[in-house]
Amino acid sequence: MAEDKKMLLVDGNSVAFRAFFALHNQLERFVNHDGLHTNAIYGFKLMLDKILGDVSPSNVLVAFDAGKVTFRTKAYADYKGGRSKTPTELSEQFPHIKELLDAYGIKHYELPEYEADDIIGTMAAKAEKAGYQVTIVTGDRDLTQLTTDKTTVAVTIKGVTEIEEYTPAHVVEKYGLQPAQIVDMKGLTGDSSDNYPGVTKVGEKTAIKLLKQYDTIEGIYENIEAMKKSKLKENLTNDRELAFQCKDLATIRKDAPVALTLTETTWPGAKKEDLLKFFEEMDFKSFIAQLQTSSADDVSAGPTLSKLEVEALDEAKVEKLVYDKASDISFYLELSDDNYHTADFWGFGLKIDDRYYATRDVELLKLPKLKQLLEDPAIQVDVFDGKQTYVALKRIGIELKNINFDLLLVSYLLNTSDNSNDLGNLAKRHDYFDVLTDEEVYGKGSKRKVPVDDAIYFEHLAHKLKAISELEDKLMKELAENEQEDLYFEIERPLSLVLAQMEITGIKVDRERLDIMQSEFKERLSELEQQIYNEAGEKFNINSPKQLGVILFEKLKLPVVKKTKTGYSTAVDVLEKLRGMSPIIDNILAYRQLAKLQSTYVEGLLKVIAADGKVHTRYTQTLTATGRLSSVDPNLQNIPVRLEEGRKIRQAFVPSHPDWEIFASDYSQIELRVLAHISKDPHMQQAFKDDFDIHANTAMRIFGLDDPSQVTANMRRQAKAVNFGIVYGISDFGLAQSIGSTRKQAKEFMETYLASFPGVHEYMQDIIESARQKGYVETLFHRRRYLPDIKSKNYNLRSFAERTAMNTPIQGSAADIIKVAMINMQQALKDAGLEAKMLLQVHDELIFEAPKAEISKLKELVPKIMDSAVELSVPLKVESASGKTWFETK
DNA sequence: ACTCTCACG
């Protein structure tokens, strides 16, 4: 190493800033046991590993800024003025970043009155002279002025490990300037982030043009007399002083009084025990695990996976497979993309006891030996995503009969907020590191592809199988500790197969109906478009909030009601307020409504109709924080219903056989009933037992009426909003917004409500207190949601967590109940020998198709199953309807 | 990739 003289110089402040902001959205996830934020430290460590791995330096120095006062601020008072203060979450991390460097055995240095740049410039010059190759790492492009044939500047561009390397040639390519001219450019253009102005009206383009002709700022001014009279010449003349001053500010010193010899920067390598101690202090579990699996002299080389023996399967090998009913079997089917209804099969991996097998040849699954293995009800198969595996295998005629451990599903139940669906990422969250993520092996987005190399591909499959198998005991134990075994065995796992069946069945879509709607909408849209253009006096893109904002608020001078982060808000509630001020508003609202129906529903649905004339959604069972399902590709849980125009989309959802009908049942007020049950509020419970109109009942209480006949439509509407507010976790602001009252009025409603329903009031207080103590809230069936923010000092985060604490047990228990109903339903339909099929779930309703002759039986059976799914202290109520299309089930 | 808007419970 001594032969190989390589100097690595790191701009510590700049890299720490980059790391901090790159991981800013995860700020609250990176907190150690002392409450210290660690995101910048974590990111710094990743960057360090990357660059140490790339460069293999013999010498390393990390330079830091010493403080606010520097020779530059002394010369130019406003230098770096106006910069926002470093967030405390970051500044508290600096001392620990230095500890991290100590643990790595890396020298760090700062110098009063000088910036990190100058230390780097000085050391780079020294090192070059002594024959070193120099690499500089920074997030600041200005340092590219230091590139030479011996010095490369690596600038972090995105995240923490993505860098762009500047050599002199790259600088020339990028700017059309020599590295030494960077300071001349900065002198002319100034730097707004450092708060020095440069020459008026001169930006990068002009500066580059000038420097190409005159080489330096000095060159420009030597020749300025000869320049043609122009605004530019005038500006240059006026700002002459400034130009030279700014150039001076931008120039990195190469002669700072750095009291450090090159020998002192020699890097001996990291000491494992020091790193271990530091990582433990920071709670960096993944780095600890990496350290433990890596060899002693290679502590910064990143993750190293265990070596697995994988046998490539072929027909002959399949015949020779050995297993029995007691074998420990894991199976992983690899697909080309998320949509398992249509994805290509990339191959599969199989673990039998301690032997790993893998292949690209999915046809092998059809061989009797493998088919029987997977379909044997006595053999337990462990998987990563049971529903995906089941549905995909069903496409080739194989039906899994005994899914045992479903890693994805169990992991979700343990923590509904951790909902990655990548095996590698998910394993890491359970402190298991012996597997890569799919992104690491296959690439992401359009770059995702199956590896060409069998060894890489098969080993990845084997590592996934190993993870499934090795995480089983640990996760099942946690499930038991959380009292969640019933939730898994009795609800989620059986439900996954019910959902699989619903997805496979799919729902028939009347393509012709949609085609007709499409042409009708098209015509009406172009009429509206013309009217809007006329009223605006010009053509523009109505779908662009930005362009629409300019038309409404600048050209037509309508008053600005609300702003978004990026400009004017043009959302419905804003437009509603502008109604009557200009006829354009009504047309825009109509256009919006129609455009939404056209693009999302008519055209969106047409795009996903499969060859069988049906759409096959996928229910995401492991995504929502509350336990609800979600539906994708297409989303069948948000088909329009509230407005008549949109509701007509439902005419396109039809039975898949002639003489069949659509049948739908929904729970009435399930969330408020759940609230009545868990809050034990006597008034609310009584209202449900007496089957009162619950919103009218609330109206009577908050308006102090004695008789239902006194409740006006408006009172009921407001009471309904109050009930919603209660379910969502009440706030006066939100309620005021929803009923269009003042905040004060909303607050009074809330207070009266809580006084009239003391059980609810007590529940709200108790659940928040319990969440604070336990760190989580639970549903009726022990579904858990962790709420770390409930203790946050940040008011917004804390308030949000409190509302979530109130809402999640309600929304989540309602989700539990319908899940139980669905499982019972599938069995009941089978037991009754009905042909009826359950097709869709929309949170509190179930949609079926059935022969007309079965409808009367469903009218009995479905409500019976739904309201007996669970025994609450209030009755559950179910309402049903049927018709020729989904539209008619109202 | 992010923002805005809007569809549902």
Add this chain to the structure above:
DNA sequence: ACGTACGTGAGAGTC
């Protein structure tokens, strides 16, 4: 003094 209703997915525009 601050800035929110709870839970989702999709399309279009913008950068």
